[in-house]
Amino acid sequence: MFIDEVSHVAEKLAAVLRVGDVVALSGELGAGKTTLARAVIAALGWAGEVPSPTFNLVQDYPGLRVPVWHVDLYRLETAAEADALGLDEALFDHALLLEWPERLGAALWPEALWLRLEGAGEAARRLTWRVPDAWEGRWPPTLQH
Structure with missing residues (x-):
């Protein structure tokens, strides 16, 4: 049942998502942040695999109705480390789905x-x-529904 509910929420979110938007996905390990991000990306039209960005930090999904960067900040030690990712620049032509936004502290948009x-x-x-x-x-x- 959880997957059906997440898919429904993801469809609603994908329908209103715009370039320049930041969606901060918060919750404990296993709460469903990656599941929700994957469902939003699929609802935007991505037909391929949606791997977790835990190790490379950023996955780019161009060519969608709204291009998306799926970002996982779990491994960051400080908010300053996020500067090297170019998140601000990505917002010119992408939306961000941001897991572990707490890692940015006051730097979160x-x-x-x-x-x-x-x-x-x-x-x-x-x-x-x-x-x-x-x-x-x-x-x-x-x-x-």
Whole structure:
């Protein structure tokens, strides 16, 4: 059931995603951040594999309705290390799906949509969000099936 719900949320998010958007995906290990990011990328039209960016930090998905960088900051020691990734420059022609946004601390864009996944494994899952002004009217969607 979790995968169906994530797919539904991902379709809603993909429908309103724009170039320049930052979606901060927060939650403990195993909460579903990568699952949600993969589902958004698929909903945008990517037919290929969507590997986790844990080791190379960034996966680029060009050619979609909205090109996406899927970014995993888990291995960063400091927020300053993110500067080398070129995230600000990517926002000129991509949206960012950003796992482990907490690693950026105060450097996280204030206009980022913050989605928090709670629960892992067999536990009940919960999705909450923090919506900045840039997302008003786009999020939250109507999540009815």
